[in-house]
Amino acid sequence: MREYLVKTNNAVEAVIQGLQATSPFPIERVGSHFGVTYRGNSARKAKLLTGGGSGHEPLFLGAVGPGMADGAIAGEIFAAPNPDSILAVTEALQPCEGMIYLYGNYSGDVLNFGFAAEEARAKGIKVEEIRVHDDVASAASDAATERRGIAGDIFVLKCVAAAADRGDSFSDVLGLGEKASAWTRSLGVALRAAASIDTGQPMFELPVGEIEIGMGLHGEMGVQRSTFEPVETLVPRMLDLILADFESTGLSLDRAAVMVNGLGSTTVLELLAVAGHTKITLEKNGIQRPLFRTGQFATSLDMAGFSITLTKLDDELENLLNADAHSFAYSTLRP
Amino acid sequence: MREYLVKTNNAVEAVIQGLQATSPFPIERVGSHFGVTYRGNSARKAKLLTGGGSGHEPLFLGAVGPGMADGAIAGEIFAAPNPDSILAVTEALQPCEGMIYLYGNYSGDVLNFGFAAEEARAKGIKVEEIRVHDDVASAASDAATERRGIAGDIFVLKCVAAAADRGDSFSDVLGLGEKASAWTRSLGVALRAAASIDTGQPMFELPVGEIEIGMGLHGEMGVQRSTFEPVETLVPRMLDLILADFESTGLSLDRAAVMVNGLGSTTVLELLAVAGHTKITLEKNGIQRPLFRTGQFATSLDMAGFSITLTKLDDELENLLNADAHSFAYSTLRP
Amino acid sequence: MEKNLESLNPSQVKDLLAKTLSSWIAERDRLNELDRALGDGDHGTTISRGAQAAIDSLQTGNFSSVNQVFAAVGRAMMTSMGGASGMLFGLFFRSAEKIPVSEVLDLGTLNALFDRGLEDLRARTKAQPGDKTMFDALIPALTSLRESQGDLIAALDQAASSATEGAQKSAELIPKFGRAKTLGERARGTPDPGATSVAIFFTGLAANAKALSPQS
Amino acid sequence: MEKNLESLNPSQVKDLLAKTLSSWIAERDRLNELDRALGDGDHGTTISRGAQAAIDSLQTGNFSSVNQVFAAVGRAMMTSMGGASGMLFGLFFRSAEKIPVSEVLDLGTLNALFDRGLEDLRARTKAQPGDKTMFDALIPALTSLRESQGDLIAALDQAASSATEGAQKSAELIPKFGRAKTLGERARGTPDPGATSVAIFFTGLAANAKALSPQS
Numbered sequence A, B: 001m002r003e004y005l006v007k008t009n010n011a012v013e014a015v016i017q018g019l020q021a022t023s024p025f026p027i028e029r030v031g032s033h034f035g036v037t038y039r040g041n042s043a044r045k046a047k048l049l050t051g052g053g054s055g056h057e058p059l060f061l062g063a064v065g066p067g068m069a070d071g072a073i074a075g076e077i078f079a080a081p082n083p084d085s086i087l088a089v090t091e092a093l094q095p096c097e098g099m100i101y102l103y104g105n106y107s108g109d110v111l112n113f114g115f116a117a118e119e120a121r122a123k124g125i126k127v128e129e130i131r132v133h134d135d136v137a138s139a140a141s142d143a144a145t146e147r148r149g150i151a152g153d154i155f156v157l158k159c160v161a162a163a164a165d166r167g168d169s170f171s172d173v174l175g176l177g178e179k180a181s182a183w184t185r186s187l188g189v190a191l192r193a194a195a196s197i198d199t200g201q202p203m204f205e206l207p208v209g210e211i212e213i214g215m216g217l218h219g220e221m222g223v224q225r226s227t228f229e230p231v232e233t234l235v236p237r238m239l240d241l242i243l244a245d246f247e248s249t250g251l252s253l254d255r256a257a258v259m260v261n262g263l264g265s266t267t268v269l270e271l272l273a274v275a276g277h278t279k280i281t282l283e284k285n286g287i288q289r290p291l292f293r294t295g296q297f298a299t300s301l302d303m304a305g306f307s308i309t310l311t312k313l314d315d316e317l318e319n320l321l322n323a324d325a326h327s328f329a330y331s332t333l334r335p
Numbered sequence C, D: 001m002e003k004n005l006e007s008l009n010p011s012q013v014k015d016l017l018a019k020t021l022s023s024w025i026a027e028r029d030r031l032n033e034l035d036r037a038l039g040d041g042d043h044g045t046t047i048s049r050g051a052q053a054a055i056d057s058l059q060t061g062n063f064s065s066v067n068q069v070f071a072a073v074g075r076a077m078m079t080s081m082g083g084a085s086g087m088l089f090g091l092f093f094r095s096a097e098k099i100p101v102s103e104v105l106d107l108g109t110l111n112a113l114f115d116r117g118l119e120d121l122r123a124r125t126k127a128q129p130g131d132k133t134m135f136d137a138l139i140p141a142l143t144s145l146r147e148s149q150g151d152l153i154a155a156l157d158q159a160a161s162s163a164t165e166g167a168q169k170s171a172e173l174i175p176k177f178g179r180a181k182t183l184g185e186r187a188r189g190t191p192d193p194g195a196t197s198v199a200i201f202f203t204g205l206a207a208n209a210k211a212l213s214p215q216s
Ligand SMILES: Nc1ncnc2c1ncn2[C@@H]1O[C@H](COP(=O)(O)OP(=O)(O)O)[C@@H](O)[C@H]1O
Pocket: A078, A079, A080, A107, A108, C035, C039, C040, C041, C042, C043, C044, C046, C047, C082, C083, C084, C085, C086, C088, C125, C126, C127, C132, C133, C134, C135, C177, C178, C179, C192, C193, C194, C195
């Protein structure tokens, strides 16, 4: 049993108010929709709209900002946004050469963004979609585009945004996004179910002492249920699965951007432990790590657990990831 | 019952490894101590060493970096660091004109840092101490220097570091630190006890549905136990206590740096809700908020709850807080 | 003696739907429980939110055609629910806008309306009967409705039992779509929440239509 | 018939302390439990860590004086424990370095040693008896030891019962120092963990000294 400081009926409102309160740059709300825009990325030919269900804070609304998304749209907790709201944010970002909808690959999101994209096109707005599908646990590598999107959303979004900022054409930005998406793989593990914001009860069954490798961001089942395991063996086991997946798809990995992401109530202490063991394992595999981020980027309410994301880097993606960016969800750090 | 990915016997090691893995700038470990240094802040006359017990990640080890601390030293979980280790980091940072030990005001820290300071002085090293005492719940305002230090550590440290970076003399840096400390007030609330990393059991009794306003960072008792309350009323109640404390000490508050800090397993969603209501209440009180940060800066393992910190600003403190800084625990954001 | 119910006017349809939608609200916890085993535990919350929004929109709306009544329900659900089910249930009802306007609801109109709804859903998801989705209840229900020879009440009764049977049978299926799709064998034993919602809908529709029916 | 125990050599002191320290490890859970009510729940963990480090350091060390034995314990505790108790317990023993070197431990040396320890503690904390800290057991114990007329065993027995009584009585006090100080009335009923550790120490010291004592 867990009480939340907000209830289902005011949670998303509260997120928007909070973002506006804490943001050093202006974030505009779109009507009464759960949508926001940042208007400062003026050099872009392609504008970027991201979104998804709530409960994943700082995603998705927190991803707008300089060098990041131009617009974001949230649904209720763990529910994709509705098409009217997606369309409203789309229209608020006009005029532009074209819009890219970037979101995690879930039934609900595909249905709603897809519907909104059609309605936008009917209004003469050019829209293309990038569906992030980084979760290696959710489908075999020969069906990679059916995978779910998890924390990989952020690196892909960051690359796309930076490509748009350097003035790339709409189709170049889109192509870059497909590349970044194809080069991004993640795997998560759940240590304890999130508590429902409605009832305070666990949202799925995961007995104490068991873990689920490959658990999705909403508690979707993963690939392996096993007994509790400390970081020393858990992290190498997870990375092996990710590395094997790169290999099986013919992507040789010698340099990667790394994200260690907390799912909600895993402590920063533990995330650092995961980071340390991730470094050791990648080092053993001869993989360079010029960009390594540890924190809470894509959560699942108060689920305990974490995910590890690797984006294969070439010089282009490394430069794009290093380009300046600021948002509540993700900012570039300068050494 | 909660299992941690690390155990007491490897937790702090894991934190150090993780920091080194994820840091974009070099962090050096000091011998086999739980201590680290960053050597890049070369313009400083006063060097800055911070520290305290572990379990508060990203503090304290995560506070080293450009524009932040030069050295940090951790103890075991919820135990102040020992004097040998404090001294070892002190010596690793020599030569310098003088050292400032900056830490939260707890018996254990006062005893150990105080002892180390004496030993350092005996070796000819100049050392002064700044004990942050921002927690208004922990003593009356006429005994403010007896208060505990909580998340306020970070704003005070940031100001001191920036003063050192602009080349201030040792005594000016120290004076600035005293001012920043005197102008910083916080209040926390616990919604659920942290689980012991040893036993997995709650570290103190807090029945479901009750909250404790003024709970310290280790579960020290606060000022008011009451039934669960949503943000809408809880945040104004907490801010009223903080604002009354500023007033009672004759500090008029028209401009403040604000930090909304998660204690461990309070979700980012909830922290944003706290941020939103903090803004509303401060606005009602006519208080400007040029700097407003929301996140996890000073935690208490996986305790659920949050703290709100206000630092009264004048132009000097505002400039110091806005100066560039990077560390795992805190970085300056540019709009 | 019972008189057969042959058709309803928009205002009757509005009452019929409002009553029927409220059973989703009543079944909220059970639907959440099913989704807790197969998905993210919110199907009951989501569909009740949709039902409430639809009821609100029925209460404030003025409807001159049956199509408008169904479309109002669909729009309200699509907008208020979001998620997979918001789009699917929403579209199913909202498609009523796309068929010829009718001022009465009889079995023929109902079939035309639901068939168009199904067609629009099929354009958006590749799920087939057997894939453990709402289709496992919806398709049998629509088939019954289409093949029924009796009056509206009898046809709805038939549809309700087909939907209920379909939802029950979905328990034994392995999911191929939606959040449940990675569960595999672990999904056996629990009926699909979406299919269960379809069964609840048709069961309510039949029962409430009976209550409307001019009885002795 | 018992022979009086008058003095111990460094190697006997080493054994005596090692055995005594191990009772902190044995009482770890109880001490944590007390600290859970008054502080942060870790006093047992912390002091056992110190005890283990001290035992390890006794086992590897070579000691030519009693002072060295006590100081080794103090250094190991101070370094391995950290926290308030690491400094206070550590310093208490480590102060042995500061008094004249002695090759045997008799009651006089013990008093000199502990009195110096107490003096050094008092320079670091303003806590007084009645403030619900380790002093509530330590000061009565040292007073007994100082006032005792008997042999070492009898003196230690006296000290042990004074410490135990002091620790028990601390339950009724309101804390003025350490993490417990904001608890106020809520602290009543639980003995101070640090004081309890002091009682455990003196109780162990008396019992283990008896076992060393050359008996018939
Ligand atoms: N791609 C799909 N095709 C058909 N039905 C689907 C699809 N995805 C989900 N569903 C239906 O939606 C139901 C889940 O609804 P709900 O829990 O409200 O949405 P969400 O999965 O977004 O949380 C499933 O039980 C299933 O019947």
